[in-house]
Amino acid sequence: MITEQSVHVNDINRDRQPYRITTESSVERLAESVAQAGVLNPCILLKGAEGFVVVSGHRRVEACMHAGLTNVPGLVVDTADDEAGALLYCAKAAVADNAFSRTLNMVEKAKALVLLQRHMSLDQIVTNSAAVFNEPLSGKIVQKLITVGGQTGEVHRLILDSRLSVNTVEKLQGFDPVIREKFIKLFQGIKMNQNKQLKVVTFLQEIAAREKISLADLFDTEKIDSIISMDNPDENLKAARLRAYLAERRFPELSRAYRNHKSAVKDLGIHPHIRLDPPLDFEGDTYRISFDFKSVEEFHRALDSLIRIRYSERLRDVII
Amino acid sequence: MKIEKLFIDPCVSMLEETETLRNNLNISWEVAENEREIFEYLAGFDDPVARGKKTLYITRNPGALIKDCPGTSHYTCCDYTILHAGTFCTMDCSYCILQAYFNPPLLRYFADRDRIREELKTIAAQDKLYRIGTGEFTDSLIWETISDLPLFLVKEFSKQDRAVLELKTKTVNIESLREVDHNLKTIVSWSLNTPGIISSEERGTASLQARLKAAGRCVSWGYNVSFHFDPVVIYPGCEQAYTEVIDQIFEHVPPEKIVWISIGSFRFMPSLKPVIKNRFPDSGICYGEFVQGLDNKMRYFKPLRIRIYKAMVDRIKSMGPDVLVYFCMEDERVWNETLGFFPGQEGELGHLLDAGAAEHCRLDSSLLMI
Numbered sequence: 001m002i003t004e005q006s007v008h009v010n011d012i013n014r015d016r017q018p019y020r021i022t023t024e025s026s027v028e029r030l031a032e033s034v035a036q037a038g039v040l041n042p043c044i045l046l047k048g049a050e051g052f053v054v055v056s057g058h059r060r061v062e063a064c065m066h067a068g069l070t071n072v073p074g075l076v077v078d079t080a081d082d083e084a085g086a087l088l089y090c091a092k093a094a095v096a097d098n099a100f101s102r103t104l105n106m107v108e109k110a111k112a113l114v115l116l117q118r119h120m121s122l123d124q125i126v127t128n129s130a131a132v133f134n135e136p137l138s139g140k141i142v143q144k145l146i147t148v149g150g151q152t153g154e155v156h157r158l159i160l161d162s163r164l165s166v167n168t169v170e171k172l173q174g175f176d177p178v179i180r181e182k183f184i185k186l187f188q189g190i191k192m193n194q195n196k197q198l199k200v201v202t203f204l205q206e207i208a209a210r211e212k213i214s215l216a217d218l219f220d221t222e223k224i225d226s227i228i229s230m231d232n233p234d235e236n237l238k239a240a241r242l243r244a245y246l247a248e249r250r251f252p253e254l255s256r257a258y259r260n261h262k263s264a265v266k267d268l269g270i271h272p273h274i275r276l277d278p279p280l281d282f283e284g285d286t287y288r289i290s291f292d293f294k295s296v297e298e299f300h301r302a303l304d305s306l307i308r309i310r311y312s313e314r315l316r317d318v319i320i
Numbered sequence: 321m322k323i324e325k326l327f328i329d330p331c332v333s334m335l336e337e338t339e340t341l342r343n344n345l346n347i348s349w350e351v352a353e354n355e356r357e358i359f360e361y362l363a364g365f366d367d368p369v370a371r372g373k374k375t376l377y378i379t380r381n382p383g384a385l386i387k388d389c390p391g392t393s394h395y396t397c398c399d400y401t402i403l404h405a406g407t408f409c410t411m412d413c414s415y416c417i418l419q420a421y422f423n424p425p426l427l428r429y430f431a432d433r434d435r436i437r438e439e440l441k442t443i444a445a446q447d448k449l450y451r452i453g454t455g456e457f458t459d460s461l462i463w464e465t466i467s468d469l470p471l472f473l474v475k476e477f478s479k480q481d482r483a484v485l486e487l488k489t490k491t492v493n494i495e496s497l498r499e500v501d502h503n504l505k506t507i508v509s510w511s512l513n514t515p516g517i518i519s520s521e522e523r524g525t526a527s528l529q530a531r532l533k534a535a536g537r538c539v540s541w542g543y544n545v546s547f548h549f550d551p552v553v554i555y556p557g558c559e560q561a562y563t564e565v566i567d568q569i570f571e572h573v574p575p576e577k578i579v580w581i582s583i584g585s586f587r588f589m590p591s592l593k594p595v596i597k598n599r600f601p602d603s604g605i606c607y608g609e610f611v612q613g614l615d616n617k618m619r620y621f622k623p624l625r626i627r628i629y630k631a632m633v634d635r636i637k638s639m640g641p642d643v644l645v646y647f648c649m650e651d652e653r654v655w656n657e658t659l660g661f662f663p664g665q666e667g668e669l670g671h672l673l674d675a676g677a678a679e680h681c682r683l684d685s686s687l688l689m690i
Binding site for chain 2: 206209210212251252253254257280281282283284285
């Protein structure tokens with residue numbers, strides 16, 4: 001049963017927040033709005049033995065207190081008649097009230113799904129997702145976000161700061177907690193986009209498998225440790241160094257071939273504006289020459305350079 | 321062959337061949353009109369692939385019985401012909417593409433002897449030579465313990481001189497091939513690997529020694545044999561390990577009875593990798609230096625392939641200089657740097673192999689010129 005009531009703020013148990021999904025905590029502006037215009041939409045409150053619990057409107061309640069109001073307008077849900085039905089309603093309402101007024105971020109969606117999962121099966125969540133989330137969600141994304149929802153507050157913060165991608169979090173689930181923590185610490189210190197994070201995880205995992213060492217030992221190797229703890233604020237540089245090191249260790253022969261190619265091209269004395277690229281990963285048989293020029297003079301210089309290397313004996317060191 | 325669940329398609333249930341299989345398996349069976357219901361059955365297991373290896377569906381082949389080997393572009397293909405008599409395998413190799421190739425991955429036995437007879441008659445009437453195998457989508461001899469299919473095929477092929485049958489296996493199920501008038505039209509063939517790879521990656525297969533002994537026995541029964549090193553897996557010490565396997569081949573089989581030896585390194589569709597990681601978590605086979613091939617399959621970095629191939633080819637040539645060696649799905653540079661030539665024209669490798677088959681198996685060599 002749902003009734004409209006004006007509830008005293010002291011009767012609201014603000015220490016218990018099982019329905020909170022919002023990641024926004026500041027209430028200053030909202031408090032100003034409440035002071036001037038009052039609470040435009042009533043909060044949803046669940047009546048319990050130890051007072052009311054906020055289902056939706058956590059920030060509105062805080063804002064009322066900031067604005068010095070003693071009562072908040074509420075829609076009060078009573079569990080007396082049908083407890084399971086009332087709790088299911090509260091879970092859906094907590095999500096829908098937010099999802100239909102703004103776009104939820106990934107962490108909020110994840111928390112919302114964890115909340116719903118207590119009252120609904122995965123299939124029911126997927127079927128009802130459009131009505132609750134204001135967008136249809138696939139089973140795959142629901143499962144992925146539930147994994148995210150189960151993470152620590154620190155992980156949620158890293159996701160919100162774009163330091164950890166949802167896909168990376170999902171991939172890290174397969175590791176034991178100690179290793180997961182090492183990865184999280186790594187991405188906390190070195191910012192990378194999702195693709196680069198996933199690549200780093202895969203490289204580390206595969207290097208450990210190739211070299212038959214544990215991931216923990218791999219993390220602790222001097223080189224990796226020195227890159228992670230490098231005393232340089234440039235995170236892009238750290239990320240590039242780490243990826244280059246891992247690529248070289250994962251693909252030693254291929255890396256050597258690229259290095260040799262680069263060195264052979266340099267020995268050829270080719271004009272610096274000219275690129276001479278080998279077949280991708282040396283698998284095909286087609287080399288490619290390309291160059292940019294801004295004037296007829298530059299074009300001539302590049303062409304002269306190409307004509308010169310035509311007679312170089314070192315050309316066969318490049319084109320193998 | 322350990323089958324725990326048997327489904328039979330009603331359209332083959334009255335065939336004598338089905339009756340034989342049913343009697344040999346001696347387990348209860350269910351009627352299944354289509355594969356969908358079997359797929360649903362398999363989907364209920366934690367490892368449907370493993371269950372698919374214990375679940376047999378006797379049915380008709382819904383597609384072509386004779387088909388060209390699905391070679392890929394950019395790499396030289398041997399122009400092999402497949403006799404599609406069944407699918408999947410009871411053995412469990414980590415690298416097996418069939419795990420990701422069929423949906424559902426299910427043992428299927430195609431019962432239809434009359435159709436095989438008819439198709440082979442058509443082939444025997446063509447003015448060209450065929451090398452036909454049953455080991456592309458299944459192991460040729462896993463069926464030998466429950467069916468006389470291998471024996472039937474050996475007998476059928478013995479009646480003509482335009483096609484040779486290659487039975488490719490990792491088993492030693494050869495007993496039924498004994499005392500058959502094969503007329504040299506069957507090549508019994510083993511897929512080989514190093515003992516280390518066999519024990520770590522080829523669950524449920526016969527040991528190297530057992531395979532080579534079986535090859536020796538087949539030779540003693542007059543058969544020609546062949547060997548396939550595919551997949552060659554690159555790992556520390558692999559060159560010595562593979563050359564030792566080659567030495568052992570020649571200890572068991574005289575070179576003149578070897579029709580060909582093929583070599584191909586491990587390559588895989590990217591979709592196979594998660595299957596291997598999931599089903600074979602201890603396997604390190606996916607973690608080599610793989611690059612994307614021109615056919616989009618992952619393959620070892622080319623200089624690594626060339627290095628192991630050179631070692632293997634040199635050893636084969638020193639042990640049996642006249643043995644025909646070829647590469648499965650390799651490019652011009654690999655051929656030239658290891659064998660010193662490249663069969664680059666369309667059908668050139670196929671022609672080479674036809675010639676080898678004609679010589680060893682007494683096929684109608686006049687057709688080689690056509």
